[in-house]
Amino acid sequence: MEPTILAVDDEPHVLRTLRTILERHGYRLRMAPNGPMALDAISSERPDLVLLDLAMPYMNGVEVCRRIRSFSRLPILVLSALVDEPQKVEALDAGADDYITKPFGVDELLARIRAALRRAQAQGEDAAVIRAGGIEIDQIGRRVIVDGRDVHLTPTQYDLLRMFVMNADRLLTQRALLVGAFGPHYEDAVDDLRSFIFQLRQKIESDPARPKRIVTEPGLGYRLRSND
The missing domain is CATH 3.40.50.2300 (Response regulator)
Incomplete structure (x- = not known):
């Protein structure tokens, strides 16, 4: 991008x-x-x-x-x-x-x-720990803490969440997320991205059906809100 x-x-x-x-x-x-x-x-x-x-x-x-x-x-x-x-x-x-x-x-x-x-x-x-929206990521230990509790993520889920936290409150297009998490050959894998976003919400949202952290910007992409 x-x-x-x-x-x-x-x-x-x-x-x-x-x-x-x-x-x-x-x-x-x-x-x-x-x-x-x-x-x-x-x-x-x-x-x-x-x-x-x-x-x-x-x-x-x-x-x-x-x-x-x-x-x-x-x-x-x-x-x-x-x-x-x-x-x-x-x-x-x-x-x-x-x-x-x-x-x-x-x-x-x-x-x-x-x-x-x-x-x-x-x-x-280079920051050892990055934080946004109640999410804390230890980049050295690849440990994720959400609202004080440890959350286990797959490698791809981790890469996606890290990208969101590093760009908190910033609109990330679908293409940017796909290239950042999967690589340049996956920029059209929109269905895969939706699946991973769904999985992430199950793990980090208090109500995944009404997400307050990772929100959809219709027709554009997604945004991680730094404040719930």
């Missing part, structure tokens, strides 16, 4: 340039012209990374960064024409992961994006 990047900039020509570059290199791009719309897009689109300008109307980039950091560890790369060190420091202190000065080189931009995405992935994979 190609990473989704949200570009936040009030200059249309910058957004057009970013679209040309990023889509050519396999990224999905979503765009927002100001801070409030960016925050809405993060909630609805669930991007993997944000490219954020600083000098914008309505809400400057530093404030946008602070607000994102209040609820998310989403990688944030500042892309700004502001070059003074205090401005860079302020953005980094607000939670930005990196700072790229305009005009930017394409190769540098792509390298910074790849590095930020790798770091974000490593943070999730």
Whole structure:
């Protein structure tokens, strides 16, 4: 599944340039012209990374960064024409992961994006224990605890649940789940996925007929709610 990047900039020509570059290199791009719309897009689109300008109307980039950091560890790369060190420091202190000065080189931009995405992935994979929605997974011992009780899962059930927990509250398409749990040759095995989701619900839901953890998004996929 190609990473989704949200570009936040009030200059249309910058957004057009970013679209040309990023889509050519396999990224999905979503765009927002100001801070409030960016925050809405993060909630609805669930991007993997944000490219954020600083000098914008309505809400400057530093404030946008602070607000994102209040609820998310989403990688944030500042892309700004502001070059003074205090401005860079302020953005980094607000939670930005990196700072790229305009005009930017394409190769540098792509390298910074790849590095930020790798770091974000490593943070999730390296955590010994991951938690969401009353579910705790010990990734070293492959132990699953739900509401304080041990739950035995098959290897495939474990891989699916781990994927859900690592992406809590994020919509996962059927294709993403199939490729992640079964491999690239099983992206059309929708019936198998439904069967495994059914089995998972039997083990982790208090009422499998009315699931509150793994919920179906009709026509789209599934989502693990972090709060029951």
